[in-house]
Amino acid sequence: MKKIYTGIDLGSYSIKIVVCEIVNHKFHVLAASNTRCKGIKNGIVTDLDNAKIYLEQAKKNVEEMLGISIDQAIVTVPSIDRTFDIVEGKVNVEDENKIVSANDINNVFQEAVLGHIEESRELITITPISFQVDNMEPVKDPKGLEGETLSVKAVISTIPKANLKSVVNLLKICGIETVDVTYGSVGDYYEAKNLDFDKSISAIINIGYSKTDVSIFNKGIMIKNSIIDSGSKLIDKDLAYVYNLKRSQARALKESFAVSNTRYSDVSDTIELRNKNGEDIILNQLEVSEVVESRLVDLLKTAKKEINILTNREISYIIITGGISELAGFEYVVENVFDRRCSTLDIRTMGIRNNMYSSSYGIIKYFHNKLDLRGLSYSMVSEKEANNLVSTNEKSSNNFHDNIISKVFGYFSGE
Numbered sequence: 001m002k003k004i005y006t007g008i009d010l011g012s013y014s015i016k017i018v019v020c021e022i023v024n025h026k027f028h029v030l031a032a033s034n035t036r037c038k039g040i041k042n043g044i045v046t047d048l049d050n051a052k053i054y055l056e057q058a059k060k061n062v063e064e065m066l067g068i069s070i071d072q073a074i075v076t077v078p079s080i081d082r083t084f085d086i087v088e089g090k091v092n093v094e095d096e097n098k099i100v101s102a103n104d105i106n107n108v109f110q111e112a113v114l115g116h117i118e119e120s121r122e123l124i125t126i127t128p129i130s131f132q133v134d135n136m137e138p139v140k141d142p143k144g145l146e147g148e149t150l151s152v153k154a155v156i157s158t159i160p161k162a163n164l165k166s167v168v169n170l171l172k173i174c175g176i177e178t179v180d181v182t183y184g185s186v187g188d189y190y191e192a193k194n195l196d197f198d199k200s201i202s203a204i205i206n207i208g209y210s211k212t213d214v215s216i217f218n219k220g221i222m223i224k225n226s227i228i229d230s231g232s233k234l235i236d237k238d239l240a241y242v243y244n245l246k247r248s249q250a251r252a253l254k255e256s257f258a259v260s261n262t263r264y265s266d267v268s269d270t271i272e273l274r275n276k277n278g279e280d281i282i283l284n285q286l287e288v289s290e291v292v293e294s295r296l297v298d299l300l301k302t303a304k305k306e307i308n309i310l311t312n313r314e315i316s317y318i319i320i321t322g323g324i325s326e327l328a329g330f331e332y333v334v335e336n337v338f339d340r341r342c343s344t345l346d347i348r349t350m351g352i353r354n355n356m357y358s359s360s361y362g363i364i365k366y367f368h369n370k371l372d373l374r375g376l377s378y379s380m381v382s383e384k385e386a387n388n389l390v391s392t393n394e395k396s397s398n399n400f401h402d403n404i405i406s407k408v409f410g411y412f413s414g415e
């Protein structure tokens with residue numbers, strides 16, 4: 001069975017969709033889409049009719065790349081009003097030979113959360129700290145061990161049901177079944193992490209369009225999270241105010257002309273625009289970048305302060321992501337605010353070489369890891385559709401994404 005998963009990240013500015021196939025624990029992107037949207041604020045659906053239009057367009061974009069329909073997905077949910085709690089559970093091992101199985105893991109998870117979820121809230125994540133079989137040493141994965149009992153210590157996280165319902169309903173009316181949910185910051189962590197991360201305390205900063213998400217992870221488990229109500233749209237506001245531009249002009253100026261650090265700027269590189277008064281103005285890259293850099297420094301200092309508020313423990317690694325981190329010279333701005341422990345995420349996966357995909361891609365890795373622990377095998381695309389996917393994209397096409405898919409599948413099959 002081909003393991004093909006879809007991850008959807010619902011942002012305030014755009015919807016990101018990534019479709020991957022997992023082969024031998026390696027992730028291969030088949031299609032990706034970044035679609036401008038309205039009707040979503042900080043992950044919560046605020047205007048269902050508007051959000052539906054844009055999600056359907058994003059879905060259509062990916063389906064046209066693949067040649068099949070997308071009707072199941074993992075999706076990010078808002079971390080607003082989330083809670084974290086430590087729970088414990090213990091069950092008897094079911095197997096007559098007393099060998100711990102994936103079913104025992106599912107049972108002990110259910111036992112651990114029993115009675116810990118309020119009626120008005122929904123469980124989003126349950127992350128094991130450790131398992132223990134009888135009185136043996138704690139382990140990360142107990143499958144295959146022999147014993148009478150299995151116990152677990154885990155961190156659970158919940159959000160208000162209304163927040164989850166807004167997301168699930170949106171996907172449903174667009175013909176997408178929500179297979180699993182998690183926070184965007186969990187996806188960011190799974191995309192950024194390495195073995196050292198899983199042994200230490202780390203922080204993830206995702207600078208979005210309307211918010212900045214700051215999360216603390218202890219050995220791979222999210223223990224603290226905070227949302228700062230400011231993001232890269234403040235740069236648009238600054239540019240619009242300083243140069244008397246429309247917001248759309250300011251956004252385009254940021255995305256296609258500015259750099260994030262004046263060391264990267266060129267004073268001789270200019271652009272001509274007509275401001276809101278109908279006057280023609282000429283801007284050089286240095287002055288525009290000064291405005292951008294000033295706001296970025298402010299955003300990063302605020303995030304740094306938030307990390308210190310969330311924990312007084314020593315942070316081993318700080319990773320910064322989000323689409324704005326792709327601006328040239330961003331790493332130098334980071335160096336000016338943080339120390340050597342901090343770095344910018346660098347996604348090098350073919351098809352999604354942009355940090356805006358860190359959440360939508362990372363939640364697929366999270367989902368795969370979750371299934372692996374539970375001993376489950378699953379695909380969001382039927383075998384028939386998967387075969388159609390191959391045949392559809394073997395046709396000649398000038399579409400860049402179609403060509404990538406053909407090569408990837410050809411590589412998998414050894415052709």
